[in-house]
Amino acid sequence: MNIAIVGAGILGRLLALACRKHDWQVTLFDQDMPEGTQSCTYTGAGMLSPYAELDIAEPVIFELGQESLALWPQILAQLTQPVFFQQQGALVVAHGRDSAELDRFERSMKSKCSQPTHIQLVHKEAIAKLEPALAGRFNSGIYLPGEGQIDNRQLLASLQETILASGIDWRWGEKIEPLSRLTGFDWVIDCRGLGAKPDWQALRGVRGEIIIVHAPEVTLNRPVRLMHPRYPLYVVPREDHRFLIGATSIESQDMRPMTVQSALELLSAAFSIHPGFAEAEILEMNVNCRPTLPDNLPQIQVAEGLMRINGLYRHGFLISPKPVSLACTLLSGKIVETPYQNLVTEVRDYATHRQ
Numbered sequence: 520m521n522i523a524i525v526g527a528g529i530l531g532r533l534l535a536l537a538c539r540k541h542d543w544q545v546t547l548f549d550q551d552m553p554e555g556t557q558s559c560t561y562t563g564a565g566m567l568s569p570y571a572e573l574d575i576a577e578p579v580i581f582e583l584g585q586e587s588l589a590l591w592p593q594i595l596a597q598l599t600q601p602v603f604f605q606q607q608g609a610l611v612v613a614h615g616r617d618s619a620e621l622d623r624f625e626r627s628m629k630s631k632c633s634q635p636t637h638i639q640l641v642h643k644e645a646i647a648k649l650e651p652a653l654a655g656r657f658n659s660g661i662y663l664p665g666e667g668q669i670d671n672r673q674l675l676a677s678l679q680e681t682i683l684a685s686g687i688d689w690r691w692g693e694k695i696e697p698l699s700r701l702t703g704f705d706w707v708i709d710c711r712g713l714g715a716k717p718d719w720q721a722l723r724g725v726r727g728e729i730i731i732v733h734a735p736e737v738t739l740n741r742p743v744r745l746m747h748p749r750y751p752l753y754v755v756p757r758e759d760h761r762f763l764i765g766a767t768s769i770e771s772q773d774m775r776p777m778t779v780q781s782a783l784e785l786l787s788a789a790f791s792i793h794p795g796f797a798e799a800e801i802l803e804m805n806v807n808c809r810p811t812l813p814d815n816l817p818q819i820q821v822a823e824g825l826m827r828i829n830g831l832y833r834h835g836f837l838i839s840p841k842p843v844s845l846a847c848t849l850l851s852g853k854i855v856e857t858p859y860q861n862l863v864t865e866v867r868d869y870a871t872h873r874q
Contacts, residue, residue, distance in 0.1 A: 520543045520544070520705040520850065521544045521546075521703070521704050521705050522538050522543050522544065522546070522705060522706045522707075522708065522850070523547075523708065524538070524545060524546070524547050524548070524710060525548045525698060525707065525711055526549060526711035526712060526714065526715075527547055527551065527553075527555065527558070527689070527710075528558040528559060528710065528835070529558070529675075529835050529836065529839050530710045530712075530831065530835065530839050531549065532547075532682060533840060534708065534710060535547045535682055536597070536678070536681060536682060536685065536687075537844070537846075537847050538850070539685050540597075541850075541851070545687045546689075546704070547682065547688065548695050548701075549689075549690075549691050550691075550692065550693065550694035550695075550714070551691065551692075552691050552692060553679045553691050554675065554676075554679070555675045555679070558712075558807075559712060559808070559809050559810070559835060560671055560674070560835065560836075561671065561672070561807070562671075562727065562805045562806065562807040563836055564668075564671070564742075564753065564755050564836075565671040565763075565836050566609075566666075566667075566753065566755060566836065566837065567584070567587075567606070567667035567669060567836060567837055568584070568663065568667075568837065569581045569583075569584030569837060570609075570632065570637060570638060570665075570666060571609055571611065571628075571663060571666060571744060572833075572834060573627065573631045573632055574624055574627045574628060576815070576834065577631075577816060578632075578633075579816065579858060579859070580816070581631065581632065582858060583837070583838040583841045583842070584837040584838050586840075586841050587838050587839065587840040587841045588606075588665075588837075590840040591667070591840060592604070594840060595677075597681070598677040598680075598681045599681045599684055600673070601673075601677070602670060602674050602677050603670035603758055605668060606666070607740055607741045608662060608664040608665060608666050609663045609743070609744065610641075610646070610649055610653075610660055610661070610663075610741060611661040611662075611743075611744040612653070612657040612659075612792070613657070613660070613746040614657070614745075614791065615658060617747055618659065620746035620748055620751070621660070621746050624661065624746055637664060638661060639662040639663070640659065640660075641661065641662045642659050642660075643655065643657060646659075646660050649662060649740070650739055650741070651738075652737060652738050652793055652795075653792070656792070656793070668741075668742055668755055670757055670758070671836065698718070698825070705824065706824055706825070706826060706850060708826045708827075708828065708846065709826070709827040709828070710828055710829075712810040712829065712831075713810045715829055718827075719820075719827060719829060721812055721813055722812060722829060722830070723812075724771070724808030724809065725770060725808060726767070726769040726771045726773055726774075726806060726807075726808050726809075727765065727769075727806065727808070727809055727833065728765060728769075728777050728781050728785070728806045729765040729803075729804070729806075730763075730765070730782065730786065730789075730804050731762070731763050731802045731804075731805075732761070732762050732764065732789075732796065732802060733760060733761050733762075733802055734761075734762055734795055734796050734799035734800075735760045735798075736798055736799075737762065737796060738756075739756040739793075740756070742754065742755045742756070744766075745788055745792055747788060749784075750766070750767075750784040750785070750788060752765065752766040752784075752785055752788045752789065753765060754789055754792060761802070762796075762799070764785050764786070764789045766785075768833060772808050773808075775806070777806055782804060809832050809835070810830060810831065810832070811830060812830035815830075815832050816832075816862065817830045817831050817832075817862060818830050818863075818864060819845060819849070819862055819863045819864070820863075820864045820865075820866050821849060821864070821865050821866065822865075822866040822867065823867075826850075828842055828846060842862075845862070845863070
């Protein structure tokens with residue numbers, strides 16, 4: 520088959536390589552440059568945390584995340600450049616005055632989870648063993664073994680290199696609008712995220728903000744989430760004592776730079792986890808808007824010769840390998856089986872279909 524993919528974020532890049540693996544001819548279009556700086560992938564935290572996301576997500580996200588987490592090592596093994604990836608679990612903590620938030624978080628996860636034994640309550644001795652830098656700072660927490668993380672920037676770069684080496688025709692800096700301009704393809708697959716809003720009006724943006732710091736005085740072995748009634752956050756360790764601090768989800772498509780309030784809340788919360796963040800060097804503050812549908816669930820729409828994959832919300836890294844697999848199943852003429860049938864919608868006449 521001859522396939523056009525429009526949009527080269529994490530979804531478009533993974534799908535391009537998956538289609539190429541099927542020996543299909545692939546042309547990848549994107550208005551951004553190969554570095555992908557306009558993509559949500561560029562500002563994502565790269566957390567692979569199906570259990571932790573159960574607090575705000577439906578069980579189907581957990582299932583997608585579990586299956587995708589198992590696929591990531593296979594995907595990374597096919598790339599031409601190494602990508603920082605680890606699966607040493609995640610730690611969720613709260614200060615004493617916010618212990619009720621930790622209890623609520625535990626109840627929320629267990630109410631939606633078929634394997635609650637993977638949610639482990641830990642006390643200060645166990646916390647000190649898991650994260651020596653946090654010894655004595657928290658009396659209780661939740662340990663989620665098996666949760667992982669991936670370096671988003673390294674992933675973008677390695678996908679770029681692998682795509683260019685694979686024979687895929689990548690036409691960057693080219694905005695395709697309307698999609699009907701693309702002719703001569705068996706399938707056109709729309710992976711534009713919020714860029715698809717003119718054709719998929721139900722899409723909305725949810726603003727996310729991150730701060731990247733270099734903190735030589737801090738050592739963490741795994742992502743740490745801090746529960747707080749007003750501004751919960753996560754601190755994600757990278758190589759060379761770099762840390763990504765984030766967690767904001769603001770119902771807004773505002774792309775202006777980070778506000779003082781957000782910066783103060785994120786940095787103050789990070790400092791409350793470890794005082795070494797006070798001496799950290801701020802490397803970057805960045806924002807982007809995640810493409811989200813009304814139910815906060817992803818969806819695949821299929822019309823004749825046209826497929827649209829969108830609505831990954833804040834779960835792009837967590838779940839993207841599985842929608843890519845589902846898309847290849849559909850392209851091969853097979854049926855998507857439960858529990859993911861509800862994520863696929865057949866649209867007979869997309870020209871008149873607007874949500």
